[in-house]
Amino acid sequence: MIRALKIAGLAINGLRRSPLRVTLTTLGVTFATGALVTMIALALGVQRQVETPFRALSLLNNIQVKPKEPSSTTKPPPLNDEALARLEKLPGVAVAYPDAHVKGIRIRYRNKESTAIGLALPREASLLGVADELLVAGRLFEEGDQPEAILGVQLADSLGFSTPQDAIGAKITVEAAGLMPEGSSEFSFRRKLLTVTIVGIYRAPPLMPGSAQQGIFLPVELMKEIPGMYLEAAINQLKAGGNPTAAGYASVTVRVRDPAYLDEVEKEIRAMGYHTQAILSKLQDMRRFFLAIQLLLTVVGSIALAIAALGIVNTLLMAVLERYQEIGLCKAIGASDGDLFVLFLTEAGIIGFLGGLTGIALGWLMSCGMEAVASFYAHRQGIAGRLDLFAFPIWLMAVSIAFSVIVSVVAGIYPALRAARVDPIRALRSH
Amino acid sequence: MNLPALQTTSSFIETRGLSRQYRVGPAEIQALADVNLHVQQGQFVAVLGVSGSGKSTLLHLLGGLDTPNAGSVWVDNRDLATMSRHQRTIYRRTMVGFIFQSYYLVASLTAAENVALALTFQGVHGAERTRLAAESIDRVGLGRRASHRPNELSGGEQQRVAIARAIVHRPRLLLADEPTGNLDRTTASEVIGLIDEIHRELGTTVVMVSHDEEMATRVADRLLRLRDGRLEPEGGVA
Ligand SMILES: Nc1ncnc2c1ncn2[C@@H]1O[C@H](COP(=O)(O)OP(=O)(O)OP(=O)(O)O)[C@@H](O)[C@H]1O
Numbered sequence: 001m002i003r004a005l006k007i008a009g010l011a012i013n014g015l016r017r018s019p020l021r022v023t024l025t026t027l028g029v030t031f032a033t034g035a036l037v038t039m040i041a042l043a044l045g046v047q048r049q050v051e052t053p054f055r056a057l058s059l060l061n062n063i064q065v066k067p068k069e070p071s072s073t074t075k076p077p078p079l080n081d082e083a084l085a086r087l088e089k090l091p092g093v094a095v096a097y098p099d100a101h102v103k104g105i106r107i108r109y110r111n112k113e114s115t116a117i118g119l120a121l122p123r124e125a126s127l128l129g130v131a132d133e134l135l136v137a138g139r140l141f142e143e144g145d146q147p148e149a150i151l152g153v154q155l156a157d158s159l160g161f162s163t164p165q166d167a168i169g170a171k172i173t174v175e176a177a178g179l180m181p182e183g184s185s186e187f188s189f190r191r192k193l194l195t196v197t198i199v200g201i202y203r204a205p206p207l208m209p210g211s212a213q214q215g216i217f218l219p220v221e222l223m224k225e226i227p228g229m230y231l232e233a234a235i236n237q238l239k240a241g242g243n244p245t246a247a248g249y250a251s252v253t254v255r256v257r258d259p260a261y262l263d264e265v266e267k268e269i270r271a272m273g274y275h276t277q278a279i280l281s282k283l284q285d286m287r288r289f290f291l292a293i294q295l296l297l298t299v300v301g302s303i304a305l306a307i308a309a310l311g312i313v314n315t316l317l318m319a320v321l322e323r324y325q326e327i328g329l330c331k332a333i334g335a336s337d338g339d340l341f342v343l344f345l346t347e348a349g350i351i352g353f354l355g356g357l358t359g360i361a362l363g364w365l366m367s368c369g370m371e372a373v374a375s376f377y378a379h380r381q382g383i384a385g386r387l388d389l390f391a392f393p394i395w396l397m398a399v400s401i402a403f404s405v406i407v408s409v410v411a412g413i414y415p416a417l418r419a420a421r422v423d424p425i426r427a428l429r430s431h
Numbered sequence: 432m433n434l435p436a437l438q439t440t441s442s443f444i445e446t447r448g449l450s451r452q453y454r455v456g457p458a459e460i461q462a463l464a465d466v467n468l469h470v471q472q473g474q475f476v477a478v479l480g481v482s483g484s485g486k487s488t489l490l491h492l493l494g495g496l497d498t499p500n501a502g503s504v505w506v507d508n509r510d511l512a513t514m515s516r517h518q519r520t521i522y523r524r525t526m527v528g529f530i531f532q533s534y535y536l537v538a539s540l541t542a543a544e545n546v547a548l549a550l551t552f553q554g555v556h557g558a559e560r561t562r563l564a565a566e567s568i569d570r571v572g573l574g575r576r577a578s579h580r581p582n583e584l585s586g587g588e589q590q591r592v593a594i595a596r597a598i599v600h601r602p603r604l605l606l607a608d609e610p611t612g613n614l615d616r617t618t619a620s621e622v623i624g625l626i627d628e629i630h631r632e633l634g635t636t637v638v639m640v641s642h643d644e645e646m647a648t649r650v651a652d653r654l655l656r657l658r659d660g661r662l663e664p665e666g667g668v669a
């Protein structure tokens with residue numbers, strides 16, 4: 001072991017002898033590792049951005065439930081309030097509430113007016129698992145029946161609140177107009193006016209669509225009064241010749257207490273005659289996709305590293321030739337073939353380590369630059385805040401250095417074998 | 432003459448029918464042919480002969496750098512010819528010190544580091560290594576030049592560094608291949624004197640190839656003459 005360390009000392013001396021060549025070779029490894037690190041950091045960063053809402057809202061506990069398409073022969077059970085109550089009673093279920101996505105809701109505050117997307121959120125905040133960092137001001141809903149709302153930052157901004165904090169406590173007017181199913185095939189135009197108090201302001205993660213910042217969350221029972229809430233399910237029902245007033249909701253979110261319940265609850269809900277989709281399975285599809293991208297990028301980066309490795313082979317082969325006599329001498333004074341093998345392998349490893357280290361630094365710099373450029377353009381498109389497109393987990397750095405060292409050492413095997421095989425007599429005869 | 436058992440125990444070096452040939456294309460070159468040699472422990476032996484007579488070949492075989500095609504080389508009662516590659520490395524590491532005509536110092540290392548290099552391969556590390564290297568450099572009278580690099584030293588001084596490197600691990604066998612071949616007479620004489628001193632003080636067995644018979648005669652206990660790879664009958668020291 002000590003012997004190997006001492007030989008590493010000799011390796012450094014060996015490398016110092018042709019500084020320019022070794023530096024250029026190391027730079028090759030630097031650029032290759034840098035490119036590899038940047039690409040993987042980008043893939044990881046984008047994946048993180050996409051997954052953040054899943055985590056922040058702990059969506060992984062959610063199952064999306066939809067009614068089956070009715071047809072002239074089958075009448076699947078509707079997804080109405082009665083069904084909601086039954087879903088909520090299933091063992092392992094924390095809460096079940098209708099999904100809403102009602103566009104064109106007008107919000108007024110003093111002389112300002114803006115258009116928002118209406119979304120529903122149950123009042124049982126403790127059951128929702130919403131991460132605190134999503135709320136930039138205020139709180140979630142409280143139990144009771146007070147009319148409350150939670151707005152996206154951008155919506156608050158367009159209503160003239162200079163900071164999210166300013167908006168808390170303000171009373172706004174919510175106006176929704178739309179068609180409500182009425183009777184067997186009739187819809188009537190309804191207008192609904194509500195006055196609600198802003199209790200919270202949220203900021204959706206940066207990579208979410210711009211409209212995500214433009215939402216207004218209302219407690220479920222208020223949302224149920226909004227015209228348009230039942231439209232989608234009603235139209236579906238009508239198309240199949242059913243009764244639109246009994247259609248219920250187009251989609252419902254069932255939240256389990258723990259992802260462990262997912263499978264069982266999903267099974268139960270299917271038995272009740274509904275479609276289900278767990279977000280977790282969507283996420284897993286996404287993960288597979290990102291894994292494929294990472295693999296692809298790793299292959300591309302590895303090609304760069306392979307080219308850099310050729311540089312190492314070349315540099316070390318030249319070193320073996322230049323130090324031919326010296327290698328012979330070392331053998332004459334007691335170096336074993338193994339010592340020389342280790343010596344040159346160590347030189348390769350040192351190049352790989354330095355290249356890996358500087359490569360990570362370079363990758364980090366490059367990603368900072370790319371982040372700045374991307375942020376600049378995003379800013380011009382009206383997207384505020386940091387994009388955080390790159391992720392540099394510790395394991396990425398460790399793996400990059402290890403990868404760089406391993407590739408370099410592998411590249412060093414052939415030159416090291418050449419050094420180990422030098423015939424001392426021939427070497428010492430060459431003048 | 433036919434008492435091998437006795438011979439083995441009494442001779443530090445013994446070769447029997449030692450032969451080494453090289454094949455160059457269809458031709459065969461007999462570098463060394465049937466060499467039978469006995470060297471007592473602590474002897475100083477000079478090897479003389481014209482160029483190509485097989486002197487270096489003999490030295491390489493004695494030092495375990497090369498293996499014979501036929502015959503055996505016994506040093507300290509062990510047959511080098513039957514040793515494995517690694518055993519021969521260990522043998523060189525512990526028993527042998529080599530000195531060459533062209534010094535073979537590593538240009539990027541100081542005198543002291545060149546000497547210490549040998550110890551690295553011999554498994555001596557740390558302070559002990561530094562101490563032994565300094566001691567050995569002092570021994571050859573270059574204590575004040577220890578931190579100089581080879582290109583800052585004269586030929587004679589470089590050869591002294593090489594000698595310091597060869598003796599730093601106290602080998603029992605010192606093999607010198609024309610150690611003065613690149614030096615002027617005065618310097619050569621000094622270097623030979625140094626080798627003789629080491630031989631006397633440490634009791635090291637020395638086999639030295641030389642083309643300077645007069646100089647060899649001055650220090651050696653015995654003169655061996657090679658001609659076409661064969662050992663000529665010894666006439667003793669003239
Ligand atoms: N690798 C080799 N291949 C072919 N022939 C060789 C090889 N090495 C040595 N020889 C031959 O073996 C013979 C002995 O060589 P050796 O080097 O032992 O001579 P030497 O006495 O040391 O000569 P010099 O005084 O010139 O150093 C020479 O004829 C040489 O050409």
Ligand SMILES: [Mg+2]
Pocket residue numbers: 486487488608
């Ligand atoms: Mg020779």
